[in-house]
Amino acid sequence: MTTAPAPHSAGSPVANPINLTVNGVGVGVPANSRVLDALRKAGFDVPTLCYDERVGPKGTCRMCLVEVEVDGRIETVASCTSFAAEDQKVETHSEELKDYRKTLLEMLLSETSAPKKFPESDDTAHSEFYRAVQEYDAKPGAVPLLERRAPAPDPNPFIQRDYDLCIACYRCTNICNEWEQAGAITVDGRGQDSKIFSFFNNNLLDSPCTFCGQCINTCPTGALTDRKLAGVDPHETEQTKTVCPYCGVGCGIELVTLDGELVGTKPDFSAPSRGSLCVKGQFASWEFVKSEQRLKYPLVRRNGILERATWDEALDLVAANFKKIVDEDGPDSIVCWASARVVTEANYLLQKFARVAIGTNNIDNCSRT
């Protein structure tokens, strides 16, 4: 028998904290924490355009660079890849660092047609890049615009890619290849010609894409968007945190509504599912709710045909028939079937209804079918 190695990911036991200072603020973090974790815990932030915590640090965008004092010497390191150390002194916003980030952002702006494409109403949730541009006052045109290759159209009904907004951060390819591991998209070309591509004519429907939507939700610029939400102004929408209506994983979702009507779904990154969804949760969790075929009124069978009825009529009919059957043949001649699709509270009420209002333990649910 071998013993299990010590658990090492989120949720596992915490080792001795490491104490360091960020911009003069003291903070304690668990062992194996990155400098990025420490500076965020201390209440600061830096742009992290290539970082998705599910994939882990890549250190390629260089936006999260910070100054760390080591043996009296200042070193500049990527905070996402460097480990926090005891007594470390971290500086996140020196003039030099701010200048550096501004220059990097201006270079990224030259890769995009972003200035034209950032309307005021742009989706801020998808615009980490735009927020960074504003924060560091990066100016479009400071570096001459690069010409970009026109992509082939992709007629899939779910994911829309706008190359004009792509800064080649590779978050989408990282999440696709390392987290979902679908291997649907890759980087094609080198240097300024590089762009995101999927095999077979760039048509995702012909690729191994599972349409999990993770790429949309990690994209920091809005280059990738949910086609079902196209044309919806994100500033006008509301989000409601709830749980996906499909399998037993129970991924957190946010239902997006516009004027009291469902228009889409986004992942809830604060949920234990950490923003992950599959094609059903991402793209199929709301249209059925607003289907015209929803039942809107009670129906009762009259002369063999189901016809519209009032609630009073329908409920009284249920009660009268159940009472009659109980009187004639006893409560065990009625069965109630609960649902794996409705809230636990309703299931509790139905089993209580069977046991108390009818008087039978004939209550079951679909867990066996």
Added chain:
Amino acid sequence: MTNSIEELADSNLILVTGSNTTEAHPVIALRMKKAVRRGAKLIVIDPRKIELTKWADRHVQIKVGTDIPFYNAVANVIINEKLYDERYVATRTEGFEAFATHVQHYPPEYAAEICGVDVEDVYYVAREYANASPGAALCYTLGITEHSCGSHNVQSLANLGMLTGNFGAYAGGVNPLRGQNNVQGAGDAGAIPTDLPGYQKLEKAPIREKFEAAWDAPLPKRRGMTKITAMDQMIKGNVRGVFVMGENTVVSDPHANHAEHALKSAEFMVVQDIFLTDTARLADVVLPAAAFAESDGTFANSERRVQRVRPAVEPPGEARTDVDILLELFKRMGKPQSMSTPAEVWDELRRLAPILGGVTHERLDNGERLQWPCPTEDHPGTPYLHADEMDSGMPGFFAPVDHIPPAEEPDDEYPVLLTTGRRRSTYHTGTQTGRASGFDLLVPHEMCEINPSDAEAWGIEEGDTLVVSSRRGSVTVSAKVTERSPRGAAFMSFSFPELTRTNDVTSDAVDFITETPEFKACAVKIERAAEQNPEWRAAQRGIRLAGEVRMPTQLREQMPDHADEPVMADD
């Protein structure tokens, strides 16, 4: 699940059996893939060459319905090679001696023969699983339970978990992955014929008395009928009234003709649902309910995690929430309840169910993550069960189980073994995914997956319209020729009931303890239909199943180019 989803990423080894995880639980599969990337071993034991096998160190392709001999033989090797956790077995379990003797009847060579696998596979699984334990996670789902010996299948896996000390180990455990968003919650709430809320046995007098006092009503002492028994009793005239909440029984239950006949035999039937499903069409009263996006309350997921469900929109027309409708019905039955909101209903439930005692809507709204058991309001919840002792307070019991073949096996008349299950982009009876725009491009209709050599032998080509028949009924469906299906076996889902009501064909055999139907095995014959459906053939071209790469197709080239147009839901 005994353990948490997140823990799987930290497992030393993951053994997946009877679970098509990347399709049925894609987000759990992400943790498995992460574990593999980290260096953990992944073993897939499944009759089908499912997508997850791409990540596996070993795929053991056992024959459908031969789980028990395989796992008994694995236990045989673990015991005979002394790979088991002696201390754990001595301190935390009972019945080891009898079990050790029992599995001597299952030498690896004997089991390999029954299971149709290489004997080395048995040794491999035994040694790898035991050596990676504790901290080796066993995951299974309906491929294990949906057999007439399903509960014994589960026992055979539990025996392995006890041998290796994985019950109570971080990143280990024996983990059933639950299929529906709130199947866990329905059980937690007591919607079970044998259990009161919180899995408290109603046949125990003190438990019943507690509930009688709380509910101020006498409670029936005798356990209730399962769904399967109830349907038989409807046909016999002993069950006259049925109340169905949110379930499309006619389409989802096995031997659909039987289910439909049963429900038609009931004198008075009420269906509370969001659509006029095939089941609702049979009802005498249909009550329009709110959908999840219009409801307030909780769902419990597969890892016993209670999570808040919140309304984003109003129900359509006069539809009302399930909670409101039921409270109204209590009133009309002369038993008015003092509760009026979902939070009040939850509070009554948690006060009566100790495992949920400390879970409140308020704590969840404050962002706390709670997995039961969570007995008190200062309890942080329980990510994995059985940590220091078995949750039941009793030692774990090794129950010897024997091989029981499927109730119906292929014969000359019905030579093919049909298994039913799920696909990633369709869900159950299709009432939800069938209404999502774009999904018809992923899987447009039902397909019967058959092995290429069988297809050749039977003169069947991709996209052909087939007639699949069993002793109970027949359906038409299009052919999908794929290596995923082993020879002599076929696979279908049940998500397109309008054209292909798969459960007309499935077996009415059930597990002899739990009455779970045997969806995973029935004997069918497959023939090319006299009348071919050209639309199916056209749509079929280029349909890719998970794990296969779809080639560009004529169909797709003909698709209008709407790259720049938003594709909005057709309402």
